[in-house]
Amino acid sequence: xxxxxxxxxxxxxxxxxxxxxxxxxxxxxxxxxxxxxxxxxxxxxxxxxxxxxxxxxxxxxxxxxxxxxxxxxxxxxxxxx
Numbered sequence: 001x002x003x004x005x006x007x008x009x010x011x012x013x014x015x016x017x018x019x020x021x022x023x024x025x026x027x028x029x030x031x032x033x034x035x036x037x038x039x040x041x042x043x044x045x046x047x048x049x050x051x052x053x054x055x056x057x058x059x060x061x062x063x064x065x066x067x068x069x070x071x072x073x074x075x076x077x078x079x080x081x
Contacts, residue, residue, distance in 0.1 A: 004028060004031050004032060007028050007032070010024070010028050011024040011025060011028055014027060014028075
């Protein structure tokens with residue numbers, strides 16, 4: 001994924017603001033080498049958020065079931081024990 005599409009425009013922009021042409025070209029070249037392949041997008045973050053919400057619900061249900069079963073076992077032990 002390219003970070004900068006219009007390199008000429010960026011070099012012009014930088015030179016107009018005081019960078020030498022060599023500095024501007026070096027900055028643009030360095031920026032072109034940045035790999036954004038592993039950067040999470042807003043969509044990625046939203047998807048992970050939804051997955052975490054579903055996981056939280058599942059864990060809550062499992063914990064509730066486990067607590068109910070534990071209370072049942074304790075009641076049986078008190079009744080028959």
